[in-house]
Amino acid sequence: VAEADDVRTPARLLAPLTIYLVLFLVVPLLLVFVYSIRTFGGYGIVLPQLTLQNYVDCLSEKYLAVLLRSIAYASMATVACLLLGYPLAYCIAMYGGRRKNMLLLLVMLPFWTSYLVRIYAWRTILAGKGFLNLLLLHLHLIAAPLQILNTPFAVVLGLTYGFLPFMTLPLYTSIEKLDRTLLDAALDLGATPISAFLRVALPLTAPGVVAGVILTFIPALGDFVTPDLIGGPETQMIGNVIESKFFIENDWVHGSALAFILMAMLMIALFIYARKAEKEVRG
Amino acid sequence: VSGRRAPWALAGYAVAVYAFLYAPIVILVAFSFNVSKRNAAWRGFTLDWYSQLFHDREILSALTNSLEVAICATLLSTVIGTLGALALARYEFKVKGLYNALIFLPIVIPEVVMGVALLTLFVSMSATLGLGTVVLAHTAFSVSFVAVVVRARLEGYPRSLDDAAADLGATPWQTFWCVTLPMIFPGVLSGALLAFTLSFDDFVITFFNSGAGATTLPIKVYSMIKFGVTPMINGVSTIMLAVTFTAMVIADRFQRGSAATPPS
Numbered sequence: 001v002a003e004a005d006d007v008r009t010p011a012r013l014l015a016p017l018t019i020y021l022v023l024f025l026v027v028p029l030l031l032v033f034v035y036s037i038r039t040f041g042g043y044g045i046v047l048p049q050l051t052l053q054n055y056v057d058c059l060s061e062k063y064l065a066v067l068l069r070s071i072a073y074a075s076m077a078t079v080a081c082l083l084l085g086y087p088l089a090y091c092i093a094m095y096g097g098r099r100k101n102m103l104l105l106l107v108m109l110p111f112w113t114s115y116l117v118r119i120y121a122w123r124t125i126l127a128g129k130g131f132l133n134l135l136l137l138h139l140h141l142i143a144a145p146l147q148i149l150n151t152p153f154a155v156v157l158g159l160t161y162g163f164l165p166f167m168t169l170p171l172y173t174s175i176e177k178l179d180r181t182l183l184d185a186a187l188d189l190g191a192t193p194i195s196a197f198l199r200v201a202l203p204l205t206a207p208g209v210v211a212g213v214i215l216t217f218i219p220a221l222g223d224f225v226t227p228d229l230i231g232g233p234e235t236q237m238i239g240n241v242i243e244s245k246f247f248i249e250n251d252w253v254h255g256s257a258l259a260f261i262l263m264a265m266l267m268i269a270l271f272i273y274a275r276k277a278e279k280e281v282r283g
Numbered sequence: 284v285s286g287r288r289a290p291w292a293l294a295g296y297a298v299a300v301y302a303f304l305y306a307p308i309v310i311l312v313a314f315s316f317n318v319s320k321r322n323a324a325w326r327g328f329t330l331d332w333y334s335q336l337f338h339d340r341e342i343l344s345a346l347t348n349s350l351e352v353a354i355c356a357t358l359l360s361t362v363i364g365t366l367g368a369l370a371l372a373r374y375e376f377k378v379k380g381l382y383n384a385l386i387f388l389p390i391v392i393p394e395v396v397m398g399v400a401l402l403t404l405f406v407s408m409s410a411t412l413g414l415g416t417v418v419l420a421h422t423a424f425s426v427s428f429v430a431v432v433v434r435a436r437l438e439g440y441p442r443s444l445d446d447a448a449a450d451l452g453a454t455p456w457q458t459f460w461c462v463t464l465p466m467i468f469p470g471v472l473s474g475a476l477l478a479f480t481l482s483f484d485d486f487v488i489t490f491f492n493s494g495a496g497a498t499t500l501p502i503k504v505y506s507m508i509k510f511g512v513t514p515m516i517n518g519v520s521t522i523m524l525a526v527t528f529t530a531m532v533i534a535d536r537f538q539r540g541s542a543a544t545p546p547s
Contacts, residue, residue, distance in 0.1 A: 013374075014382075025385060025388060031407055032403050095289035106301065107301075113528065114484035116505060117524060118307060121307035124311070125310060134323045222394065223393075242395050256399065259396045259399050262396060266393065
């Protein structure tokens with residue numbers, strides 16, 4: 001009787017989730033794909049003929065520049081997050097003691113708050129007459145307000161700020177597991193603290209670094225709010241182009257193709273990561 | 284176990300990173316009480332912006348919309364996500380790997396893609412965009428977060444408890460209500476709080492799926508930012524931050540509370 005129950009129950013438990021995943025995830029993504037291979041007939045018009053021309057268009061010079069720019073910004077932000085997040089995670093995991101959980105919660109809290117609000121905060125700080133310029137003027141570090149908004153620097157800064165918690169969490173998990181006696185052994189055998197870190201701690205926490213890089217790069221690449229609020233026309237990323245294809249140019253066909261290209265790039269990154277992780281588990 | 288102190292350079296660096304994380308939030312909150320309209324210099328303390336925003340009909344209706352949407356999306360996603368997590372944590376079946384991959388999809392795909400995909404769905408079904416579509420869209424991504432959180436809670440769950448209940452004559456339904464649910468309740472509650480904050484704060488997916496009539500608080504904030512800066516934005520933002528902070532601190536308490544292990 002128990003076995004029969006085991007077979008029946010998951011179906012009942014799973015039914016709502018299955019319906020939801022199929023209806024609101026699988027079907028919508030398929031619809032986007034169908035749109036992406038239809039023919040664009042001008043503003044707001046989608047012709048039923050199937051074609052791959054949209055993908056060819058999306059890889060033309062005009063969009064390629066945006067794609068490459070998005071990859072560049074997301075990569076720079078990921079590196080910046082790593083440089084900020086690794087020492088932070090290391091400090092919490094190694095020296096946090098009883099306050100570890102609290103310190104980690106402090107890292108995660110900003111992540112749970114509205115991304116829009118946090119990027120808006122930067123918009124006011126970086127503005128021409130904003131807090132940062134006023135502070136720098138006050139300290140006589142600059143003679144005239146700097147143009148910071150609308151620059152690539154502002155966008156990379158915003159992405160770094162927005163996704164730093166994504167980087168820190170997996171790094172922390174990885175460093176937490178590190179056997180500290182190995183570091184002590186390296187030090188006892190005459191390694192300098194720096195070489196002990198580079199040759200023992202860093203290689204052993206590499207899986208955390210990879211996970212952090214993936215988790216940061218993915219949302220950064222597809223971000224739309226940061227370039228929209230603190231970037232300018234010259235710093236548009238792929239998310240902004242998709243948005244304007246749907247809402248301004250009323251060209252869902254190319255918008256869908258771009259959305260699919262974005263998703264494909266991320267899926268490839270995730271796939272490579274999953275393969276690597278699998279290999280590591282198998283040894 | 285501790286007792287080692289961080290090298291001062293490392294500790295200083297960590298403090299600087301914390302400052303980087305919190306400075307913008309602190310500045311934003313501080314300027315919501317500033318007399319000056321500009322977010323630059325301090326001109327004195329005031330609550331005027333708050334009294335203005337609590338008399339602003341559009342902001343109040345956006346707040347009401349946001350709360351309604353968040354409550355509906357939370358209820359839907361908590362029920363669906365918890366049932367799904369139970370099935371995935373307890374049973375072995377052929378397509379389990381597929382489910383595991385699908386559950387993570389809304390967490391990893393870019394919000395823009397998710398927003399576009401749901402918009403395409405609603406338009407294909409000729410659904411009128413409004414608060415209803417926003418609830419469905421929010422549920423679509425919250426379900427995954429709830430399922431992941433609840434499932435983590437179920438990892439250490441002793442199935443022998445459920446077996447004991449069954450042996451003592453409880454029906455599966457009674458076992459669920461009287462044994463399983465109370466045991467995993469902290470996980471369910473923190474999943475629900477997470478779903479609530481995700482929905483309450485969501486901008487991108489709402490932006491694609493709300494149509495003209497359904498303005499939530501983030502949508503209102505966005506249009507205030509885009510069309511003329513008013514100092515009220517700081518106040519609205521501060522309220523949003525306060526709601527999320529409260530929900531997440533409560534969720535953290537519950538998640539850390541008694542682990543799902545029986546007294547020995």
